[in-house]
Amino acid sequence: MTLAHKPGSIVGTPFFKAPTDYPDSPLSKALQQPVLLGLFLPIQAGGWTNSTLPRSTDWRFDYNRDLTLKAEELGFDLVFALSQWLPKGGYGGVFNGQALDSFVSIAAMAAITKKIMLISTMHVLYGPWHPLHLAKFGATLDHISGGRWGINVVTGHRAVEHEMFGWNRIEHDRRYELAAEFVEVLQRLWQDDENFSFSGESSWKLNGGFVTPKPNYGRPILVNATGSDAGISFAGRYSDIVFVTSPAGSDIASALEALPAHTKKVKDAALGVGRTVRTLLNPLVISRPTEKEAWAVADQIVARADSRTPKGFQTFNSDAQAWKGREGRDDPYAKVGGNIYLIGTPEQIVDQFVKLKDAGIDGLQLSFFDFKPDLEFFGENILPLMKQAGLRNA
Known part of the structure; x- marks a missing residue:
């Protein structure tokens, strides 16, 4: 069989089965929760906060392994890690470029x-990845994990990343056309029972490709982080979960105004092709027993903001639109990190979680400043209130 794509098209194939088509899949079971709960692992130096204030947060594997096991103990649904390719020095300052590889470190979990x-x-789209490689690796991880592993499909970020692999930068929307081919080939390799040949717009070719064993639940979990029209169209056709950001900046009030229309746009893209997606947002949470204590911590973080890092961010030209509009906003507390920041008592944090759910957010991918103690505090003080508020099943 040969699959040929019309140039410039994104072709969704509805007969591919997803994990949500299987009631006993880990994803289907997790989606029984009123709100998904995830942890954004700090596998990169500096975590998610541009500050020199001392903390335990560490990019090393042992630290992130401990966080993952603690999150599992607390009943979190997923952990998630970024991927980045940076030259020496990274973004500068605390974001110095030290980082584990997301694929390998998550696979080790x-x-x-x-x-x-x-x-x-x-x-x-970077370097040596071929769909046949990833289809085999993904099917293997699917079996090791019992269907719990998934891919956050990223098409590219800053120009320096493409250049490191010796590639010319690919135009933004064109990247999604190529990623669509990649994902469709993956799905066919995961689900076709015959050898599969492929010739399309990309440089990937297949001549009698085949993968066995097949994944347990149709295919691994597919995630996409996007904010552009092309990315939203891609996510609607292929993703189970869409990692969204606030188009209005990182303060909660602005986010709550902008998110209802944005999440509706994302979900409508999926409904238009007969699918359903869930939205996931990344809040960085700073919580203490009193509001005064919580804001005092935030003030300390901001006071120790690393001035070397913003200059580093500006040197890497990016056309990624998921975080578009955040840089340059006149909000000193944006330095605490996260796509949005939530600061307050446990009761105030949960109240903001409720409002985010009402704004169309289906899941919270949490990050913290000082991960280990903050995750402990979350489990002891915030999680019980989430259950009382109906955000998590008891």
């Missing part, structure tokens, strides 16, 4: 966890 879903971020 598969054999030491039992319930939590594991999402690797992968730049599918």
Whole structure:
């Protein structure tokens, strides 16, 4: 069989089965929760916060393994890690470029966890990746994890990343056309029972490709992080979960105004092709027993903001639109990190979670400033209130 794509098209194939088509899949079970709960692992130096204030947060594997096991103990649904390719020095300052690889580090969690879903971020258009490689690796991880592993499909970010692989930068929307071919080939390799040949717009060719064993639940979990029209169209056709950001900046009030229309646009893109997607947002949470204590921590973080890092961000030309509009906003607390920041008592944090759910957010991918103690505090003080508020099943 040969699959040929019309140039410039994004072709969704509705007969491919997704994990949500299987009631006993880990994803289907997780979606029984009123709100998905995830942890954004800090596998990169600096975590998610541009500050020199001392903390335990560490990019090393042992630290992130411990966080993953604690999140699983607390009943979190998934952990998630970014992928980045940076030259020496990274973005500068605390974001110095030290980082584990997302695919390998998340894969290493598969054999030491039992319930939590594991999402690797992968730049599918960089370097040597071929769909046949990833189809085999993904099917293997699907079996090791019992269907808990998934891919956050990324098409590219800053120009320096393409250049590191010796590639000319690919235009933004064109990247999604190529990623669509990549994902369709993946799905066919995961689900076709015959050898499969492929010739399309990309440089990938297949002549009698085949993968066995097949994944347990149709295919691994597919995630996409996007904010552009092309990315939203791609996510609607292929993704189970869409990692969204606030188009209006990182303060909660602005986010709550902008998110209803944005999440509706994302979900409508899926409904238009007969699918359903869930939205996931990344809040960075700073919570203490009193509001005064929580804001005092935030003030300390901002006071120790690393002035070397913003200059580094500006040197890497990016056309990624998921975080578009955030840089340059006159909000000092944006320095605490996260796509949005939530600061306050446990009761105030949960109240903001409720409002985010009402704004169309289906899941919270949490990050923290000081991950280990903050995750402990979350489990002891915030999670019980989420259950009382109907955000998590008891």
